[in-house]
Amino acid sequence: MPALPAFEPGHVWLVGAGPGDPGLLTLHAAHALAHADVIVHDALVDPACLALARPGATLEYAGKRGGKPSPKQRDISLRLVELARAGKRVLRLKGGDPFVFGRGGEEALTLVAHTVPFRIVPGVTAGIGGLAYAGIPATHRDTNHAVTFLTGHDSSGVVPDAIDWHHVAKGSPVLVMYMAMKHIGAITARLIEAGRGPDEPLAFVCNAATGRQQVLETTLARAEADVAASSLEPPAIVVVGEVVRLRAGLDWLGALTAGRALDPDPLGLRRQDETG
Known part of the structure; x- marks a missing residue:
């Protein structure tokens, strides 16, 4: 097993979970799931992927689905900042790849604006x-x-x-x-x-x-x-x-x-x- 980077408190990892099958998670994604304190996930993350979260991790739903009540993107981005400033290891888990029609760029720029350290973990896009x-x-x-x-x-x-x-x-x-x-x-x-x-x-x-x-x-x-x-x-x-x-x-x-x-x-x- 290769040496993987530490998931530090106060950091946010923006991670792609792939299209569904948990076998398509990257090593970085599985590592993040095993160490995150809070997992803020969207509607397209398969439950089988969330089942790999460490015991005691908090799961927060932040899904956006067309035609259904959804949290505003700005609120999601600021929630990541809030959790990181509380000293949490924050995993923002997205279906597919966070930078392919996933609003990952918007969230990352919000983190930059609030000087929150982050890591981007690409995923297999659908x-x-x-x-x-x-x-x-x-x-x-x-x-x-x-x-x-x-x-x-x-x-x-x-x-x-x-x-x-x-x-x-x-x-x-x-x-x-x-x-x-x-x-x-x-x-x-x-x-x-x-x-x-x-x-x-x-x-x-x-x-x-x-x-x-x-x-x-x-x-x-x-x-x-x-x-x-x-x-x-x-x-x-x-x-x-x-x-x-x-x-x-x-x-x-x-x-x-x-x-x-x-x-x-x-x-x-x-x-x-x-x-x-």
């Missing part, structure tokens, strides 16, 4: 780890050499106007969208209007990397209707692009749990070579 648990790679050399990560709503809860949807649609073969399910109809309409094909593959990955994971494969044109007809709910990652087709060959979790056979040539490249 846009990579969650897709991997669904059998969808973020990149594959036969489908894409670029990928774009974006959010489906801004701080006011609407589709972000700051995103140049036309150029995103034209410029990136694969789009990975966080917090996009609520506005998926408006988003897919913008992408199709900008030139994406209506039949382009799209997938929703809900509760990624947990025992509750569900995946819906559809297309840009059918996405809004298909998800409305399903029982799926956020949190979800939405991915658009040809990489979704690779799930037929890479859904390792589905194959393990259901004994399902996988397609060794999901893109049909070998079949094209044989017939061409």
